[in-house]
Amino acid sequence: MKIYSEGGPAWGIIERLVRRFHLSTLKYLAVLRVSILNNLAYMMEVFFRALLLIVLVFVLTQLWKTTFALRGTSTLSGFSITDMIWYLVAGEAIAMSLPALTRRIDQEVRSGQLAYLLGRPSSYILYNYAHYLGERLVRLLMNALIGIVLALIMAGPPHFTWQGILAWPLVAFLALSIDFVMHFGIGLLAFWSEETQSFSLIFSRLTLVLGGVLAPLEILPQPLRSIAQALPFSAILYxxxxxxxxxxxxxFAGLLMQQCATLGIGTIIMLSIYHAAVRRVNINGG
Incomplete structure (x- = not known):
């Protein structure tokens, strides 16, 4: 049919949409690149922050070694002490890579800077997402490098499978995206609350406790285990x-479904808060 032929009206619309999507992608990739370079410029600061990972993993490792010794067993809920140490490193590396996203959004809202940022020829949400990813990826990489060295010293080589190694980047990326949606939405609550750090603190603590960063959720007694596994916190760390x-x-299949559902519902809630906030800015004249 003529409408689908090259050079027809439909083809021209598709071509324009593809070109617009390509330019938009390049724009946010540039933001991501700048964010990565900015954080690499302060690599020593990122490095010293990551050193806290050594303290936390060392303390938790001693606690779990004592627990294994007192129980007189080599495995606990299917985890050996080597598995437990590498699990702690993986969880802490993600948990400790979170930048101060909520605080930055909070300050932009309360200072009125948000009204000027909304006038940029870019999406405020996607701009912050690209900036957040750049900052977090640098921190995550530094945490991972320090954690790997620490785990090799304390536990020896891991027993990873090639499937787990290939699947981890995907589920980790979805986890970082879920974390962004949650904390970005919390930051926007500054439109109705003078201080959002209390909400951020509650969410982060719930993520640490119910998200399985201190121990695999299999260790928890029932019914707390089933409740924690069903909550969105487990999709971020555990x-x-x-x-x-x-x-x-x-x-893995269940985790992907949980992460996609959590990300979808979280995005809808975040967008609802964002649009309500933008209307509030417009009503008040910027």
Whole structure:
């Protein structure tokens, strides 16, 4: 049919849409690149922040070694002490890579700078997402390098499977995206609350406790285990860490569905808060 032929009206619309998408992608990739370079410029600061990972993993490792010794067992809920140490490193590397996103959004809202940022020829959400990814990827890489060295010293080589290694980047990326959606939405609450750090603190603590960063959720007693596994916090820390250490196809498929559902619902809630906030800016005249 003529409408689908090259040079027809439909082809021209598709071509323009593809070109616009390409230019938009390049724009946010440039933001991502600048964010990475900015954080690499302060690599020593990132490095010294990552050193806290050594303290946390060392303390938790001693606690779990004592627990294994007191129980007189080599495995606990399917995890050996080597698996447990590598699990702790994977979980802490993600948890400690979170930048101060909520604080930055909070300050932009309360200072009124948001009204000027909304006038940029770019999406405020996607701009912050690209900036957030650049900052977090640098921190995550530094945490991972320090954690790997620490785990090799304390536990020896891991027992990872090639499936777990290949699957981990995908589930880790989805986990970082979920974290962004949650914290970005919390930051926007500054339109209605003078201080959002209390909300951010509550969310981060719930993520640490119920997200499985201190121990795999299999260790928790019932019914707390089932509740924690059903909550979105487990999709951020527990899921990616367990996928890397103990890969199981059924668990991986379930985790992907949980992460996609959590990201979808979280995005809808975040966009609702964002549009309500933008209307509030417009009503007040910027």
């Amino acid at each position: 899921g990616p860490s367990r996928t890397l250490v103990h890969f199981e196809m059924a668990h």
